[in-house]
Amino acid sequence: MTVTTTTVNPVLRVAPAAPAEAAAHFRASLVFHADVSDVAAALAADGDPGFVVLDSRSTESWDQGHIPGAVHLPTALIPEQAAQLLDRSVPVVTYCWGPGCNGATRAALALAELGYQVKEMLGGFEYWAREGFVYETWEGRERRDADPLTAPVDAENCGC
Secondary structure, three states, rough: OOOOOOOOOOOOOOOOOOOHHHHHHHHHHHHHHHEEEHHHHHHHOOOOOOEEEEEEHHHHHHHHOOOOEEEEOOHHHHHHHHHHHHHOOOOOEOOOOOOOOOOHHHHHHHHHHOOOOOOEEEOOHHHHHOOOOOOOOOOOOOOOOOOOOOOOOOOOOOOO
């Protein structure tokens, strides 16, 4: 008697979703998230981008660097100050430090619970700076060279 053992690689150990189910999942993901490059492009275009960017970090973090034009509202202060700083009819894009931080998620939750339309900016301030976009500090505007591991060096966008 011959026993055949079939080894399935770790990627396919759990089969991919059906295409329609996958499409629904990825469409839902885009409802909740925006990436740094898309936010930067929308802010750089002429006219109103149709959303406001909210930095949910501490004052010390804000002073160290933030997206120009962002509203500063630490997560803990959202319940008491959001109505004074934000218009409920304008979608909000939250950000915090970066992918290792869930502060933007907590801020987005707090805003959604108050009735705001909200998205979270994937990558946070870390990827804003790493992709070479201008940011402000307490000393003025700064910009780093784009990190070739996060953004193309000689192109305006990654084409994705």
